[in-house]
Amino acid sequence: xxxxxxxxxxxxxxxxxxxxxxxxxxxxxxxxxxxxxxxxxxxxxxxxxxxxxxxxxxxxxxxxxxxxxxxxxxxxxxxxxxxxxxxxxxxxxxxxxxxxxxxxxxxxxxxxxxxxxxxxxxxxxxxxxxxxxxxxxxxxxxxxxxxxxxxxxxxxxxxxxxxxxxxxxxxxxxxxxxxxxxxxxxxxxxxxxxxxxxxxxxxxxxxxxxxxxxxxxxxxxxxxxxxxxxxxxxxxxxxxxxxxxxxxxxxxxxxxxxxxxxxxxxxxxxxxxxxxxxxxxxxxxxxxxxxx
Amino acid sequence: xxxxxxxxxxxxxxxxxxxxxxxxxxxxxxxxxxxxxxxxxxxxxxxxxxxxxxxxxxxxxxxxxxxxxxxxxxxxxxxxxxxxxxxxxxxxxxxxxxxxxxxxxxxxxxxxxxxxxxxxxxxxxxxxxxxxxxxxxxxxxxxxxxxxxxxxxxxxxxxxxxxxxxxxxxxxxxxxxxxxxxxxxxxxxxxxxxxxxxxxxxxxxxxxxxxxxxxxxxxxxxxxxxxxxxxxxxxxxxxxxxxxxxxxxxxxxxxxxxxxxxxxxxxxx
Numbered sequence: 159x160x161x162x163x164x165x166x167x168x169x170x171x172x173x174x175x176x177x178x179x180x181x182x183x184x185x186x187x188x189x190x191x192x193x194x195x196x197x198x199x200x201x202x203x204x205x206x207x208x209x210x211x212x213x214x215x216x217x218x219x220x221x222x223x224x225x226x227x228x229x230x231x232x233x234x235x236x237x238x239x240x241x242x243x244x245x246x247x248x249x250x251x252x253x254x255x256x257x258x259x260x261x262x263x264x265x266x267x268x269x270x271x272x273x274x275x276x277x278x279x280x281x282x283x284x285x286x287x288x289x290x291x292x293x294x295x296x297x298x299x300x301x302x303x304x305x306x307x308x309x310x311x312x313x314x315x316x317x318x319x320x321x322x323x324x325x326x327x328x329x330x331x332x333x334x335x336x337x338x339x340x341x342x343x344x345x346x347x348x349x350x351x352x353x354x355x356x357x358x359x360x361x362x363x364x365x366x367x368x369x370x371x372x373x374x375x376x377x378x379x380x381x382x383x384x385x386x387x388x389x390x391x392x393x394x395x396x397x398x399x400x401x402x403x404x405x406x407x408x409x410x411x412x413x414x415x416x417x418x419x420x421x422x423x424x425x426x427x428x429x430x431x432x433x434x435x436x437x438x439x440x441x442x443x444x445x446x447x448x449x450x
Numbered sequence: 451x452x453x454x455x456x457x458x459x460x461x462x463x464x465x466x467x468x469x470x471x472x473x474x475x476x477x478x479x480x481x482x483x484x485x486x487x488x489x490x491x492x493x494x495x496x497x498x499x500x501x502x503x504x505x506x507x508x509x510x511x512x513x514x515x516x517x518x519x520x521x522x523x524x525x526x527x528x529x530x531x532x533x534x535x536x537x538x539x540x541x542x543x544x545x546x547x548x549x550x551x552x553x554x555x556x557x558x559x560x561x562x563x564x565x566x567x568x569x570x571x572x573x574x575x576x577x578x579x580x581x582x583x584x585x586x587x588x589x590x591x592x593x594x595x596x597x598x599x600x601x602x603x604x605x606x607x608x609x610x611x612x613x614x615x616x617x618x619x620x621x622x623x624x625x626x627x628x629x630x631x632x633x634x635x636x637x638x639x640x641x642x643x644x645x646x647x648x649x650x651x652x653x654x655x656x657x658x659x660x661x662x663x664x665x666x667x668x669x670x671x672x673x674x675x676x677x678x679x680x681x682x683x684x685x686x687x688x689x690x691x692x693x694x695x696x697x698x699x700x701x702x703x704x705x706x707x708x709x710x711x712x713x714x715x716x717x718x719x
Contacts, residue, residue: 171628178544185540186552189533189600193555197597200570207573219577261465269454269462278466285473287706289658291675292695295682296476299483299692304492306479332476335469364454385561393563396661400682409565416569416665420577427566434562442550 201431208424219420227425237411241429244408247323248391251330255338255387256380258331262339263376264368267347268354279343286336291396297329298400321403329401330391337390338383345379346372378444385441389434481699484692491689506693515677522663522673523656526595530652533596534603535645541604542611559598564661567598572665587668594666595659599652606648606713610641647712650705658702674698 174181211224231237266278285293300306307318319325349372357367395409408429415423454462479493487497506512537556541549559567571594575586586593618640622632638645660675667676674694681691 168628171623171630174629175623182540182544182546185536185544189537189540190552190555192529192533193559193597193600196593197559197567197570198555200574201566203578204566204570204573207577258465258469261462262469265462265466269459278470281470281473284703285477287654287702288477288699289675289695289702291658291660291678291682292480292698293476295678295691295695296480298682299479299491299493300476302492304490306475306493309493332472335473339469364458389561390563393565395565396679409563412565412569413664416572420573423569424573427569430563430566438554438558438561442554 204424204427207421208428210421210424212419212421217418227421228428230422231425231429237426240406240411241408243323243406244392247327247330247407248388250327251334251391252338252384252387254327254331255335255383256342258335259338259342259380259383260368260373260376263343263346264372266343267349279340282336282339282343290333293333294329294396294400297325297332297397301325301328301401321401323402323405326397326402326405329397330387330394333394333397334387334390337386338380341379341383342376345376349375378441381437381441381444385434385437389430389437392433393430477699480692481696483689484696486689486692489688491692502688502690502693505690506697509690511672512674512677512694515672515674518671519657519673519675522591522595523653525592526599526656527649527653529592529596530599530603531645531649534600534648534652535607537600538604538607538611542608543616556601556604560601564659565665567594568662568665571662575666588671590668591663591666591671591673594662595656598659598662599656602652602655603645603648606644606651607641610644614640643712647709650709650712654702654705654709657705658698 174184207219208227209223209225211220211222211226212218213220231241262278262282266275270278288296301318301321302308303320305318311318353371353375354367357371362370393409393412395407395413398405398407398410408426412423412426415426482495483491483493484502485498485500486492486495487499487501488495534556537552541553571590575590579586614637619632619636622636623629627635658675660679663673663676664679667673672680675698678691678694678698681688681694
């Protein structure tokens with residue numbers, strides 16, 4: 159008779175149990191191969207392509223080295239103006255999103271009843287999933303010549319803004335607002351109540367509390383939100399194409415050059431990449447990345 | 451407690467109301483226009499009709515596009531399920547050098563603008579792979595979609611794993627179960643709802659993605675968003691586009707709704 163149960167023989171499990179590093183490598187091998195091997199390499203190849211040029215006669219891509227594509231971003235007036243315009247639009251979108259997200263967040267987190275808060279949280283999240291193109295189409299229908307806005311304004315004898323930069327900004331706000339509203343709301347909600355009491359005890363009125371206590375504390379959330387509102391606006395071009403009238407953005411230049419002149423498209427792609435990477439670094443330093 | 455004057459309270463509420471109208475009015479206009487009798491969408495709608503729904507359902511083109519969207523979304527979802535869970539396990543269980551970078555790598559494909567991701571893939575496919583004699587074709591679109599879908603599965607699984615009790619797995623190992631058995635019998639049942647929720651979100655994300663698709667779809671292949679885009683580029687907006695757009699809204703909201711339900715029931719336990 160044997161009271162001792164036979165220990166199952168599991169060589170692989172035993173082997174891995176003692177070696178956490180091997181386990182970690184095994185876990186990360188596949189995803190890192192994919193993300194680095196497919197994505198990062200693609201981005202790197204894009205950077206490489208940015209230094210190539212095309213033959214002016216045959217328009218074939220020539221493998222070589224020139225920094226002209228980058229120089230052109232700054233020296234060709236049309237390119238430079240487009241970059242500045244795009245930057246301006248992205249900043250405007252971010253500012254508008256912040257301006258609406260903060261009051262909304264304060265109302266939801268601190269003033270609304272629980273069921274109103276939950277309802278609003280769902281109401282803000284839902285459009286995120288309606289789809290990019292669908293929302294673009296919706297804005298186009300709303301602001302078109304025979305659209306809702308013109309119809310609403312007709313009794314006052316004014317015509318709506320029509321397609322142009324303001325509607326482009328509005329559309330981008332419409333597309334990316336939830337990315338700002340949700341982290342800001344979560345951050346305000348997490349502020350302990352006694353901070354508000356302390357602020358009130360020290361004599362601060364509502365708005366003073368907001369600007370001097372709430373705002374500094376939710377800055378990481380605002381940065382996390384603006385990573386999306388800023389970077390996604392910076393690279394967008396379909397909004398400009400469909401509701402922007404003649405507005406051109408960096409994305410328009412990239413998209414129209416990818417087949418005609420890939421090196422130029424590649425060089426221009428580096429502009430949003432540079433901004434986004436810079437932004438993500440700041441976000442990581444302020445601990446905002448965990449909030450995404 | 452945060453106190454506001456009556457006027458400030460009122461203006462806060464006005465802002466909230468404005469935001470809600472701003473977010474829902476355009477979508478309502480779109481959905482209502484799917485029932486517009488006229489060929490060209492406009493507001494106000496004078497005559498209502500279901501005729502564009504009939505047109506949409508009878509269109510071969512739209513059916514083919516729907517099928518492509520579903521295939522791509524399913525492929526991307528499957529790849530993202532595997533890769534996203536693996537990263538989630540690595541990041542939730544281990545401390546190691548470069549952890550932040552790995553996290554950044556997962557987020558990067560959705561943090562970078564779609565046009566950059568799209569152009570990067572398109573450039574690799576047409577300027578590197580094709581000259582090297584390798585035609586990636588249809589699969590290229592799935593690869594691109596999978597890359598930005600990983601983060602969806604990762605986020606959901608990671609959040610669940612963080613909350614799970616590691617001693618349950620240790621107990622299972624102490625009782626003699628191996629790595630695979632522990633995973634199958636102890637770990638997986640605990641995170642499978644988060645796994646399914648993340649997968650559904652990945653499906654929804656891929657299903658209505660358009661910018662990356664523009665650059666990676668092989669010639670002649672159309673997904674539902676690409677079909678909408680092509681129609682939008684025509685001078686007069688046909689009402690049938692609104693039907694398709696409404697269908698896209700519904701088809702992406704269903705997975706999101708199911709995913710929310712899955713996460714919620716598990717959180718209440």
